[in-house]
Amino acid sequence: MTSERSGSDWREALSGESRAMQIVRQQVCDYGRAEAAVLIGGETGTGKELAARALHAVSARAAGPFVAVNCAALPPELVESELFGSTRGAFTGASHTRPGLFDAARGGTLLLDEIGEVPRSVQAKLLRVLEAGSYRPLGAIREKQADARVLAATNRDLAKLCASGEFRLDLYYRVAVLRIDLPPLRERRADIPGLVHHFIASAGRPPRTVAPEAMAQLLAHAWPGNVRELRSVVERTLLRAGSDGIDAFELEGSIETALPAAPPRPGSAESVRVLLEHRGRLAAAAAALGVSPRTLQRRLRAGGLSARSLRRELSLPARP
Numbered sequence: 001m002t003s004e005r006s007g008s009d010w011r012e013a014l015s016g017e018s019r020a021m022q023i024v025r026q027q028v029c030d031y032g033r034a035e036a037a038v039l040i041g042g043e044t045g046t047g048k049e050l051a052a053r054a055l056h057a058v059s060a061r062a063a064g065p066f067v068a069v070n071c072a073a074l075p076p077e078l079v080e081s082e083l084f085g086s087t088r089g090a091f092t093g094a095s096h097t098r099p100g101l102f103d104a105a106r107g108g109t110l111l112l113d114e115i116g117e118v119p120r121s122v123q124a125k126l127l128r129v130l131e132a133g134s135y136r137p138l139g140a141i142r143e144k145q146a147d148a149r150v151l152a153a154t155n156r157d158l159a160k161l162c163a164s165g166e167f168r169l170d171l172y173y174r175v176a177v178l179r180i181d182l183p184p185l186r187e188r189r190a191d192i193p194g195l196v197h198h199f200i201a202s203a204g205r206p207p208r209t210v211a212p213e214a215m216a217q218l219l220a221h222a223w224p225g226n227v228r229e230l231r232s233v234v235e236r237t238l239l240r241a242g243s244d245g246i247d248a249f250e251l252e253g254s255i256e257t258a259l260p261a262a263p264p265r266p267g268s269a270e271s272v273r274v275l276l277e278h279r280g281r282l283a284a285a286a287a288a289l290g291v292s293p294r295t296l297q298r299r300l301r302a303g304g305l306s307a308r309s310l311r312r313e314l315s316l317p318a319r320p
Contacts, residue, residue: 014047014054015198016191020183024051031178032058037130039115039175040153042182045228048153049113051180056109061149064108069101072114080122080138087139102135105148115152115175116161123168130174150175185223185230189272192218195227199234208238209245216276217251271299 014025031038032055040048049068056066074082085100101110112118118126129135130150134143152175161167185192193215200208210218223229236254237246275285275296286296 014050015194016188017194018183018188018190020188021191024180024182027178027180028054029058031055031180033060034178035149036177037150037152037175038178038180039158040151040180040182042153042155043184043226044155045226046182046184047227048155048182049111051182052109052111052113052151052153055151056149059109059149061108065105066109066111067101067105067148068111068113070113072117076119079119080125083122084125084135085137085140087137097137100137102129102146102148103144107147108149110148110150112150112152112175114154114156116154116156116158116167120166120168123171127168127171127174130171152176185226189219192230195230196234199231200238203235203238205238206243208241211245211247213248214246214251217248217255220272220276221255271296275300 014021014028016022028051038052038055040051042048052068053066056062069082071079081098081100083100083102085098085103087097112126125135129146133146135146136143158167158172158176162169162172193210196210196215196218200210218230218233225232233251233254237251240250240253241247242250271285271289274288275282278284278288282293282296286293289296291299
């Protein structure tokens with residue numbers, strides 16, 4: 001659980017020129033002004049908490065606390081008391097009255113990360129907070145008024161959890177009044193060079209250049225751990241890199257220690273790899289893949305890339 005005031009650099013944290021990230025930043029600006037609950041979806045490592053902090057930073061509650069709790073990390077029997085607090089004697093070991101996270105987030109924002117892990121027995125209480133704005137601490141007689149905007153995040157399909165009965169449908173509709181879906185990194189490869197240079201600059205080390213061959217490896221990797229994995233790879237590589245910059249050999253050792261890559265979708269990482277092998281020549285790469293140049297262009301666009309952008313990022317000569 002974290003509780004701190006959000007910074008003002010949220011645009012940098014959610015950087016990227018891909019269409020997908022432009023949409024996310026616009027949603028943050030639009031939804032930040034509202035008081036309605038927001039459900040933030042996305043795979044592990046895509047930056048769901050960063051998006052939540054960004055929503056808080058642009059909201060009318062920015063001067064208040066930002067409190068984040070990973071619901072999956074809480075023992076099921078303690079979720080209720082953690083969220084709503086408890087009175088003395090409410091359960092064995094409750095020797096004093098203890099405020100909950102809704103109290104800690106008063107006047108600010110409460111992020112319920114991995115909300116799909118909240119026990120069904122507690123979901124009804126969450127629903128009441130969202131609908132009536134009140135809750136009852138464990139063991140208390142009187143209800144308390146809530147004063148926190150609720151954001152939720154998940155890497156699971158809540159609609160499927162509703163269909164299986166694990167998640168209340170009425171609660172789903174309340175937490176998903178507004179929705180932001182963060183794209184996986186493999187679907188916005190055009191943002192990788194900018195993210196790499198951002199992580200290098202934020203590491204507190206002297207600036208480093210990235211050799212074209214090293215950037216090619218980064219663009220071709222599938223990134224199952226998304227932006228979090230990319231940051232870890234960059235930080236590991238910086239420990240090995242010399243003053244001349246990051247080369248392919250140093251980077252390869254760092255990527256190998258990362259999680260195994262997920263099987264690439266047709267036309268994503270494989271298309272990038274083949275195009276790089278052919279030095280950005282679209283027609284030659286398309287022939288090697290057995291597809292038309294137009295089909296290859298369409299596959300690259302699905303990942304936010306183009307042959308021209310690859311040539312530019314890797315300093316390759318312009319070719320048809």
